[in-house]
Amino acid sequence: MADGTTASARRPSGQRRADAQRNIDKILDAGLRLYSSRPGVSVAEVAEAAGIGRVTLYGHFPSRTELAKALMDRAFEETEAAWRDVDTTGPAGDTLERVLREQWHLMERNRNLRDNIIGDVSPQWLRARHDPILKRIEDLITRGQDDGAFRTDLPLSWMLTALYSLVHAAADEITAGRLTTEQAPEILVASLRSLYRP
Amino acid sequence: MADGTTASARRPSGQRRADAQRNIDKILDAGLRLYSSRPGVSVAEVAEAAGIGRVTLYGHFPSRTELAKALMDRAFEETEAAWRDVDTTGPAGDTLERVLREQWHLMERNRNLRDNIIGDVSPQWLRARHDPILKRIEDLITRGQDDGAFRTDLPLSWMLTALYSLVHAAADEITAGRLTTEQAPEILVASLRSLYRP
Numbered sequence: 001m002a003d004g005t006t007a008s009a010r011r012p013s014g015q016r017r018a019d020a021q022r023n024i025d026k027i028l029d030a031g032l033r034l035y036s037s038r039p040g041v042s043v044a045e046v047a048e049a050a051g052i053g054r055v056t057l058y059g060h061f062p063s064r065t066e067l068a069k070a071l072m073d074r075a076f077e078e079t080e081a082a083w084r085d086v087d088t089t090g091p092a093g094d095t096l097e098r099v100l101r102e103q104w105h106l107m108e109r110n111r112n113l114r115d116n117i118i119g120d121v122s123p124q125w126l127r128a129r130h131d132p133i134l135k136r137i138e139d140l141i142t143r144g145q146d147d148g149a150f151r152t153d154l155p156l157s158w159m160l161t162a163l164y165s166l167v168h169a170a171a172d173e174i175t176a177g178r179l180t181t182e183q184a185p186e187i188l189v190a191s192l193r194s195l196y197r198p
Numbered sequence: 199m200a201d202g203t204t205a206s207a208r209r210p211s212g213q214r215r216a217d218a219q220r221n222i223d224k225i226l227d228a229g230l231r232l233y234s235s236r237p238g239v240s241v242a243e244v245a246e247a248a249g250i251g252r253v254t255l256y257g258h259f260p261s262r263t264e265l266a267k268a269l270m271d272r273a274f275e276e277t278e279a280a281w282r283d284v285d286t287t288g289p290a291g292d293t294l295e296r297v298l299r300e301q302w303h304l305m306e307r308n309r310n311l312r313d314n315i316i317g318d319v320s321p322q323w324l325r326a327r328h329d330p331i332l333k334r335i336e337d338l339i340t341r342g343q344d345d346g347a348f349r350t351d352l353p354l355s356w357m358l359t360a361l362y363s364l365v366h367a368a369a370d371e372i373t374a375g376r377l378t379t380e381q382a383p384e385i386l387v388a389s390l391r392s393l394y395r396p
């Protein structure tokens with residue numbers, strides 16, 4: 001009896017939590033869809049697309065930065081899941097080129113999202129958020145250095161940073177209209193091949 | 199007589215303009231000094247260092263973005279003046295390496311400034327602001343392609359973008375503590391040599 005009363009007293013607060021979570025999900029779903037579709041999306045547009053009032057949205061995400069970080073966290077969940085299935089075995093040089101080509105669609109899919117959040121989070125935060133993926137590439141570079149496929153006269157950290165910079169630069173060149181979606185991965189592969197060669 | 203009266207009537211407004219310009223100069227001088235000295239500088243700190251009230255500062259620069267753009271404009275005036283004296287004659291390959299080494303101190307001097315404004319202006323604005331300097335490098339790359347020193351299988355725009363990205367990545371690596379000020383220009387030269395080689 002006492003238990004029943006307690007549970008019933010709790011229900012409204014549990015209900016509020018469930019409502020809040022549903023709103024958060026609506027905001028992140030609509031936000032990810034909208035941020036990924038084109039640059040220059042406003043928070044008001046996200047609220048409207050989510051069917052949520054702006055006050056409610058700001059209650060969950062008080063600033064554009066907090067919304068941006070939550071959207072990137074959600075996008076990275078999918079990206080990291082995709083990377084878990086990536087086969088990085090085989091000769092390091094060929095494997096790096098294959099992986100860059102195969103995974104380019106993730107970069108292409110997240111290009112507008114990145115453009116929308118770039119003013120809201122620090123470059124350091126964004127780089128750190130890439131760490132799980134970069135760790136896998138770092139292992140691949142190390143393997144290539146061990147078996148003679150890649151140069152060893154540059155710091156490993158720099159080789160990784162150069163790749164990170166050039167991948168994002170290639171994506172930005174598509175946005176700027178200076179590269180096509182088809183050109184970008186091939187130009188990236190050709191550039192890193194030259195850069196990594198012993 | 200009429201002229202004298204008019205001139206005298208105008209004086210207060212002329213005086214106000216002179217005061218305003220003096221305040222703007224104080225803000226930009228203090229801002230450039232402070233923004234260049236370390237990351238994480240607040241607008242309130244700029245006002246304090248300039249000996250100006252925050253309300254006065256916001257009167258001239260209503261947002262952090264407007265202050266950032268004015269500071270970058272002033273910094274670029276000096277950087278462009280330095281670039282006007284750069285000798286880009288001689289074999290393109292050697293010249294590019296020499297110029298990268300000689301001009302690295304400008305990048306190093308503006309590293310903290312860039313870190314302070316990166317969240318306030320778009321990457322597109324920042325890239326466009328570099329155009330006068332990039333134009334001189336583009337001419338050098340074209341000359342190197344013509345005389346066989348540089349590859350011709352990558353778009354000229356990409357070769358320029360790769361340089362722009364890697365230069366800034368190298369500066370960021372110093373801030374992140376992954377490269378030293380001495381290493382950075384040499385690693386950059388070695389990377390671009392590999393990337394540009396036919």
